[in-house]
Amino acid sequence: MAVSLDLPADAALAERHEKAPAVGERLPVHSAVCFGCADIPHGLRLASWVADDEAGAAVVTSRMELRPDQQGAPGLLHGGLLTSAFDEVLGSVVALVTRPCVTARLETDFRRPMPIGRTLWLRGRVDGRRGRKLYVSGTAHLDDEHGPVVGTAKALFLKVEMEHFLKNSRPEDLEALGVSPEQIRAARS
Numbered sequence: 484m485a486v487s488l489d490l491p492a493d494a495a496l497a498e499r500h501e502k503a504p505a506v507g508e509r510l511p512v513h514s515a516v517c518f519g520c521a522d523i524p525h526g527l528r529l530a531s532w533v534a535d536d537e538a539g540a541a542v543v544t545s546r547m548e549l550r551p552d553q554q555g556a557p558g559l560l561h562g563g564l565l566t567s568a569f570d571e572v573l574g575s576v577v578a579l580v581t582r583p584c585v586t587a588r589l590e591t592d593f594r595r596p597m598p599i600g601r602t603l604w605l606r607g608r609v610d611g612r613r614g615r616k617l618y619v620s621g622t623a624h625l626d627d628e629h630g631p632v633v634g635t636a637k638a639l640f641l642k643v644e645m646e647h648f649l650k651n652s653r654p655e656d657l658e659a660l661g662v663s664p665e666q667i668r669a670a671r672s
């Protein structure tokens with residue numbers, strides 16, 4: 484049975500961590516090979532900045548150029564890529580609060596077609612936190628940060644320990660990040 488993504492009444496405000504980038508700063512790519520944010524030919528190549536929020540919650544704004552190699556219906560963005568873009572934006576905003584986290588559930592509503600050649604502006608906000616659970620929401624706008632809403636999303640992210648990656652990721656990719664074979668073996672023993 485699907486679990487609700489609605490913010491629980493007793494969720495706490497999720498502010499940026501004291502060491503997280505400040506409002507206005509551009510976020511670094513979180514991995515040189517990330518499909519969402521890295522500058523790689525087949526990636527989404529999202530550029531993201533920390534944004535302000537009246538209530539003090541963590542917020543990120545991201546830009547994505549819609550390319551001809553991203554079509555689903557002729558001349559329109561493939562729907563799955565909007566979901567991927569939300570995963571990236573919402574994953575980036577939870578990382579301002581705590582990390583590492585992984586997506587447990589992500590729901591996308593497709594409101595308007597997204598023509599190739601245009602720009603998407605996405606916004607992600609951590610609406611609240613309850614223990615390991617971070618409740619997040621996002622909107623996607625066409626051409627401008629305040630342009631027409633073409634999609635919305637809600638998600639639940641869960642805080643995990645580094646062992647999550649040490650146990651599950653491909654060893655050669657961990658080693659490329661500087662993790663030793665001994666650390667990987669120890670996590671898996």
Ligand SMILES: CCCCCCCCCCCC(=O)SCCNC(=O)CCNC(=O)[C@H](O)C(C)(C)COP(=O)(O)OP(=O)(O)OC[C@H]1O[C@@H](n2cnc3c(N)ncnc32)[C@H](O)[C@@H]1OP(=O)(O)O
Pocket residue numbers: 485486487513574583584585586587588616639641643645648649657660662
């Ligand atoms: C070294 C280099 C590092 C490098 C680090 C780089 C970081 C990059 C981050 C990239 C992030 C991604 O790409 S994420 C990629 C896509 N996501 C994933 O691959 C995640 C795959 N799923 C999982 O591994 C697992 O299901 C987890 C971790 C999400 C949850 O497993 P778990 O930790 O055992 O937790 P579990 O006990 O099941 O659930 C805890 C609570 O959450 C609720 N819960 C769990 N799943 C869901 C769900 N889908 N929808 C609603 N609620 C859920 C449960 O009901 C429970 O509530 P209650 O009973 O407590 O109330």
